[in-house]
Amino acid sequence: MPKRILVPLDLTPESRSVLPLVAEMARGGGAAVRLLHVAPVPGSVGGIDGRVVAYADQETERLEAEATDYLRTTASVAGLAGEIVVRFGEPAHEIVREAEAFGADLIALAARSGGPLSRLVLGSTSEQVCHRTDVPVMVYRPRHGRA
Amino acid sequence: MRQILFATDFSACSEEARRVARDYAWQLGARIHLLHVVWPTADPTPKPQLQALAAEFGSDVPVVTAVESGMPVAERIVDYAERHAIDLIVLGTHGRTGVSRVLIGSVAERVVRTAPCPVLTVPCRLRRGPDEAPAAALPAYHCPVCARPSEDLICEPCRARIRGEALERKRREEQGR
Numbered sequence: 001m002p003k004r005i006l007v008p009l010d011l012t013p014e015s016r017s018v019l020p021l022v023a024e025m026a027r028g029g030g031a032a033v034r035l036l037h038v039a040p041v042p043g044s045v046g047g048i049d050g051r052v053v054a055y056a057d058q059e060t061e062r063l064e065a066e067a068t069d070y071l072r073t074t075a076s077v078a079g080l081a082g083e084i085v086v087r088f089g090e091p092a093h094e095i096v097r098e099a100e101a102f103g104a105d106l107i108a109l110a111a112r113s114g115g116p117l118s119r120l121v122l123g124s125t126s127e128q129v130c131h132r133t134d135v136p137v138m139v140y141r142p143r144h145g146r147a
Numbered sequence: 148m149r150q151i152l153f154a155t156d157f158s159a160c161s162e163e164a165r166r167v168a169r170d171y172a173w174q175l176g177a178r179i180h181l182l183h184v185v186w187p188t189a190d191p192t193p194k195p196q197l198q199a200l201a202a203e204f205g206s207d208v209p210v211v212t213a214v215e216s217g218m219p220v221a222e223r224i225v226d227y228a229e230r231h232a233i234d235l236i237v238l239g240t241h242g243r244t245g246v247s248r249v250l251i252g253s254v255a256e257r258v259v260r261t262a263p264c265p266v267l268t269v270p271c272r273l274r275r276g277p278d279e280a281p282a283a284a285l286p287a288y289h290c291p292v293c294a295r296p297s298e299d300l301i302c303e304p305c306r307a308r309i310r311g312e313a314l315e316r317k318r319r320e321e322q323g324r
Contacts, residue, residue, distance in 0.1 A: 001170060001171060001174040001175075018265075021265060024148065028174055028175055029174055106267075111259070126259070127256060127259070130240065130255070130256075130259075130268050133270065134270050135270070136167055136267055136268065136269045136270065137267070137268050138235075138265050138266070138267045138268075139259045139265065139266050139267075139268070140265040141259075141260070141262065141265075
């Protein structure tokens with residue numbers, strides 16, 4: 001069983017759907033869980049008159065606090081105790097890096113059920129993660145899911 | 148999680164996945180469904196290779212073996228998972244292999260997209276923790292004659308036997324002349 005599980009989450013309910021499964025696995029093997037949210041790198045926020053309202057570092061702080069709060073609530077609802085980490089950048093890249101830094105032996109994530117076109121154009125984050133990492137990846141697709 | 152499907156093509160890459168599947172099954176008290184998909188024209192009776200692989204799981208993990216025939220492979224795997232109420236599909240992937248992943252990784256990708264349950268993909272070059280000993284060199288190839296793991300194209304005993312038979316035939320032909 002995995003000993004260190006990395007769980008990348010965006011802020012959608014779909015991505016949370018993987019948590020009960022992670023909770024089951026973590027309980028079964030006494031694993032450490034790290035919840036990760038990757039946000040886009042913020043730029044400065046401008047007002048309508050062109051003046052800067054919030055500088056990038058302030059915006060980063062705000063986003064980090066927001067995501068941390070969200071993840072903490074989400075984790076406690078799912079009955080998971082784990083570390084919470086927020087990173088900024090390209091999701092797949094940051095997930096793979098975080099898995100290495102954490103020494104993860106499992107990346108568990110929910111895949112969004114994008115249409116065939118969006119997959120063709122973009123490729124989903126989960127697929128990119130699968131391709132780029134040497135860590136086992138568990139992908140959960142909520143639309144098909146049984147409880 | 149009671150039913151774990153492990154689909155294998157008997158490659159070295161699926162060997163890493165087998166290790167992971169066994170570990171999960173053992174910890175969760177789950178049953179392993181060992182599935183091999185063959186071409187529609189191929190003989191669907193289980194090969195000795197499959198039985199040998201089943202034996203590698205040991206006696207403490209219940210294993211069911213199955214052979215499905217048909218194409219595409221991904222569809223057969225998903226279909227099996229649906230019929231047997233599988234809770235987790237474990238697949239080996241070829242991991243970070245540059246160009247070839249475009250060609251090879253497609254079965255795993257299709258399974259991930261269409262599976263009725265979570266899918267665990269295990270890369271070929273699985274990264275290990277520092278406390279784990281490196282895995283012993285795994286037999287990457289099975290002898291096509293006797294289906295035993297072999298490092299050579301045809302394993303040493305089979306080669307010796309074939310060579311012996313050929314010599315025997317030659318001698319008989321020479322005697323007959």
